[in-house]
Amino acid sequence: xxxxxxxxxxxxxxxxxxxxxxxxxxxxxxxxxxxxxxxxxxxxxxxxxxxxxxxxxxxxxxxxxxxxxxxxxxxxxxxxxxxxxxxxxxxxxxxxxxxxxxxxxxxxxxxxxxxxxxxxxxxxxxxxxxxxxxxxxxxxxxxxxxxxxxxxxxxxxxxxxxxxxxxxxxxxxxxxxxxxxxxxxxxxxxxxxxxxxxxxxxxxxxxxxxxxxxxxxxxxxxxxxxxxxxxxxxxxxxxxxxx
DNA sequence: AGTCATGTTGACGA
DNA sequence: CTCGTCAACATGAC
Numbered sequence: 001x002x003x004x005x006x007x008x009x010x011x012x013x014x015x016x017x018x019x020x021x022x023x024x025x026x027x028x029x030x031x032x033x034x035x036x037x038x039x040x041x042x043x044x045x046x047x048x049x050x051x052x053x054x055x056x057x058x059x060x061x062x063x064x065x066x067x068x069x070x071x072x073x074x075x076x077x078x079x080x081x082x083x084x085x086x087x088x089x090x091x092x093x094x095x096x097x098x099x100x101x102x103x104x105x106x107x108x109x110x111x112x113x114x115x116x117x118x119x120x121x122x123x124x125x126x127x128x129x130x131x132x133x134x135x136x137x138x139x140x141x142x143x144x145x146x147x148x149x150x151x152x153x154x155x156x157x158x159x160x161x162x163x164x165x166x167x168x169x170x171x172x173x174x175x176x177x178x179x180x181x182x183x184x185x186x187x188x189x190x191x192x193x194x195x196x197x198x199x200x201x202x203x204x205x206x207x208x209x210x211x212x213x214x215x216x217x218x219x220x221x222x223x224x225x226x227x228x229x230x231x232x233x234x235x236x237x238x239x240x241x242x243x
Numbered sequence: 244a245g246t247c248a249t250g251t252t253g254a255c256g257a
Numbered sequence: 258c259t260c261g262t263c264a265a266c267a268t269g270a271c
Binding site (some may be wrong): 001002003004005006049063064066067069097142144151152153154192194201208214231 | 248249250251252
C-alpha cells in the first residue's frame with residue numbers, strides 16, 4: 001500500500017469526494033474528528049506518501065505507515081481509524097496515522113520534492129543529495145525530503161535499473177549515475193502505478209524480492225543496508241559499488 | 244497459522 | 258546535543 005504510486009491510486013478512486021460535504025465523521029483517531037462534520041472538502045491531494053484532505057482553513061493528513069489501508073464505500077472488519085460519510089459514498093482509513101494541520105498545505109509542502117509530481121525537480125533533489133556526500137545512496141532514496149513518495153521497492157528497483165549498488169557512497173558516484181538513479185526512480189514510479197492498478201506489480205519487478213536478476217544471474221544478495229536498515233536486493237554482478 | 248512488510252515516530256541510553 | 262537501537266502501531270499478503 002504505502003509508496004507514492006499507491007497514493008495516486010487512492011487519489012483517483014476517492015476523487016468523487018472532492019467538493020463534497022462531510023455529513024458525518026467517525027473513527028478512533030485521536031484528533032477532533034467532529035471538526036470535519038458539515039465541512040466541504042476543497043480538494044484532495046497527495047504529496048509523496050501523504051494523503052491530504054483539504055478544507056478551507058485546515059487539512060487532514062493521512063499517512064499509512066507500513067500497514068495502513070483504506071476502503072471506499074465498503075466497510076471492512078478492521079477498526080475504523082477515520083470514516084468520512086458523504087451523500088455519494090464513504091471513505092474509510094484503517095491503522096493509519098491521522099493528523100490535523102492548520103492552514104493550507106501549499107504553505108508547508110514543496111511539490112518539487114514529490115517524485116511523481118508535475119512539479120518534480122530532479123536538480124533540486126541532486127542538490128540535496130550532493131549536500132550529503134558521506135551518505136549511502138540507499139538511505140537517500142528513502143528520504144522523503146529528497147524524493148517524497150519513494151519507498152523501499154522504488155529504492156531497490158531504481159538502483160538495480162541504474163546499475164548502482166545501494167551501499168555506494170554519494171561522493172563517489174559519478175554525476176551522470178546520480179541523475180540516472182533519480183530518472184529511474186521517477187520512471188519506475190509510473191510503471192509501479194500502471195502495474196499495481198492491474199494487480200500485476202510483483203511480476204513486473206526486476207529485483208525486489210527476486211532470487212534471480214532479469215539477466216539470469218543467480219547472484220542476488222539480500223542485505224539490510226544503510227542507516228535506515230531497510231532490506232536491499234542486490235545483483236552483485238550487475239550493480240557497481242562506488243566508494 | 245505464522246511471518247513479514249511498500250514506514251515513521253518517539254523513548255531511551257550511551 | 259547527537260547518535261544508535263528498539264518498540265509501537267495493528268492490517269493483509271503469502
